[in-house]
Amino acid sequence: MAVRNPISPQPGTADLNNPLYYLENMETVLGWVQSHHGDLLTAEELDRLASFHTLSLPARALLARMVMRTGDLFRSDKLKYPELGVPEQQALAELTDTGWLDTDPLLSLDELFRLFTLGELRPALGAFLKAAGEPANLPKGQMRDALLSRFSGPLTVADWLGERAKPVIRLKTMALFDRVRLMFFGNLRQSWSDFVLVELGHQRYEPVTFTPESRAFQHRSEVDLYIAMHQCREWLDAGVPAVEVWPDVPGPSDNAWLTSRRDRLLLELGRQAERQGERELAVESFASSGHREARLKRLRLLERLKRHREAWAIASEWQNQELSDAEAQGLARILKRLASRLGQTPPQPAAKPPIRDITLTLPKPEVGSVEYAVQHHLYRDDAPVFYVENTLINGLFGLLCWQTIFAPVPGAFIHPFHVGPADLTREDFVSRRQASFNQCFGLLAEGSYRDRILENYRAKQGTTNPFVIWPVITEELLSLGLDCIPAEDLERLFRRLLLNIREHRSGFPDLIRFFPGATDTAKRYEMIEVKGPGDRLQDHQIRWLEFFAGEGIPASVCYVRWQGDGVMG
Structure with a gap:
């Protein structure tokens, strides 16, 4: 598998005295991914990234700022970056002309309420509140709840608030930037702003030889697998029941690095399933996870389910493996309880030496x-x-x-x-x-x-x-x-x-x-x-x-x- 040579063996970091240092760091990230992971991107994605570098400096800087913010929807009147050197509307016009922005996006009710203040929403939505039999002075959260059942689909900002509403734009390529962020960072926890604004700063890093074999992802399907697991974790964090997330958990991977990610996902799914009363699902999830913590959690849950012989068999086999102190301590306690219930002889704990x-x-x-x-x-x-x-x-x-x-x-x-x-x-x-x-x-x-x-x-x-x-x-x-x-x-x-x-x-x-x-x-x-x-x-x-x-x-x-x-x- 061919991977293009890096732009430089050890890319440098921007001078923080440069007001556009974040753009320089962003370009370093994009160049690295194009160079080292280009074979994992489609021709269309590569063309889109290549076109980034053809934009004017103000347009590139504004696009970088938008990518670093949360979400893909923005009010153009709220984009204020004096370091661009030109009016923001001029840079926005260039980004629109080159296909980066949707200037008339459809907005869900939640998106609308996230972008506009209560004072901006009330005049336009007061009639809908009145028709629903609600007072016009409802707080924002209650106002949103009252209108939710009346609007099932998304509308443009003009349809929501009228032609005089402040314009909203959507960045059309956020999914591509998320994919780039994943391939560069190896995770989706780190945000662009955290990394580009801070982490490329003041430290000296050990040079590491990067080869095709050392990459986190060898195939595009592995990137897709990570994104699927990330989506499952986001659903869990958002409160989606574990039993609904379980069918969408991807199967095992030959990639050891991704396997460890899957193990952690299954550990969290098992935790939430147990809290939600789905004990059998929790046992299955813990058993499928290779995470260190999942083993003790599985045994404790089997105990609570009174499946003592099953727990004893697993614990007896596990005690012969190399364990950390915390694992050995937890396992010893479980074996002692199980032995009492099953009439077995618990393993004798090693005598603890006195501490001087x-x-x-x-x-x-x-x-x-x-x-x-x-x-x-x-x-x-x-x-x-x-x-x-x-x-x-x-x-x-x-x-x-x-x-x-x-x-x-x-x-x-x-x-x-x-x-x-x-x-x-x-x-x-x-x-x-x-x-x-x-x-x-x-x-x-x-x-x-x-x-x-x-x-x-x-x-x-x-x-x-x-x-x-x-x-x-x-x-x-x-x-x-x-x-x-x-x-x-x-x-x-x-x-x-x-x-x-x-x-x-x-x-x-x-x-x-x-x-x-x-x-x-x-x-x-x-x-x-x-x-x-x-x-x-x-x-x-x-x-x-x-x-x-x-x-x-x-x-x-x-x-x-x-x-x-x-x-x-």
Whole structure:
């Protein structure tokens, strides 16, 4: 499958001081799609996009502004953009002459009420209200409800409000721009305005090699499939009953990236079906979804339906798979309840190792947090303490696995402006890169990991990475971390992180203390979670601390009370 070469290997972003920067960014997006996804567009669609570039500068800018707004209907008197340099009506006339606009569109009653104010609607629609036996001073919402049954079809604005009504125009190609937006962003959640006005701005992005194979969509039918799933999700969000949406959910796809999208749609459909009393549909929807959360929801629903043996069989098989902590915890609770009902022996939970803790009584600082108070108290020149929370371990992981994170896996990088891969928190993120992650762990085993981390630290400085917070990862912190944290500990931490990136990327202790002069390599650092008076450990923090204790990784909880407060809060 041939894909045209990009306009440039790494398209640039517009200067935000340029009042038409949004147009420059929009043209970057259109050029990228024409270059990389042209084979997924029809000849008519390609011709229409090509004609965009032949418009005058003011007409292109106004069209870009209209595309970025919500919906495809506009009142021409409300389009005010002084940066065009010409009257808006002049640009509108050019767009009309070149076939971009419908200047006499049909409007539904809802569209009419969305575009016009109550003061504009009352004079024209008062007679209809009177004929319906309604007072002329109804609020807008009640006025709309009163007229809804009297007008079943759309009318032009002149038919609705008379010839003197302010003109309305419709952008005729919004569906094409939505398709372009999907192929560029890889989703329809991001609006044009969010992306073109903001996200192409101030960051430095990692260059990713784009090939035909790395694209999110390989065939036009896959774009159509995504649009169909998006429509189903919009129906659900609009309150359409799940049982009515279910027949329109597309079937499975060979595209793994689209499969994950379908899994999330089925998860949401199952949730709504359950809330709406359609329990059998919810069970079927959860069973059809491969989403991590759908498995527990299916088991809990089977319990409520008293289908205990079915739930037991599924749960017993599932417990032998690799699970995140939250999944293992939820599954253990379900198995315990099912075992009681079925006379089975529940699996014995693993003994939880004790979490080490200490208590400090400190003078209450006038300014600063409790974490900084503990850091200051513990800090010594030969045992420096840093406030790192989730940044250090994530940062070391991101630097070691940089090339793996930014590998051009299909669907991971749809355009050149990603902070990280689009599939970062999906269940198949690791499996799609398993061989590359194995190579990273091989560097830990053979001892060359330090060179890889330092090389990426120097070469990638300031480039966005979902795991690396550059202002925090200083050279001093990085050097101490590599000197004092054994490779074996890093491997244990990184492997757990990859079990569930969404869940495990947070919950790390607040502080880390280094002992660079210690002769025992296992005792050259300690992680410390700080809890002030009245503060408690969160579940995800407890799971990390139990993991540390079980793996022999030095960590503790420091409970702080303030001098003069009496007992600990």
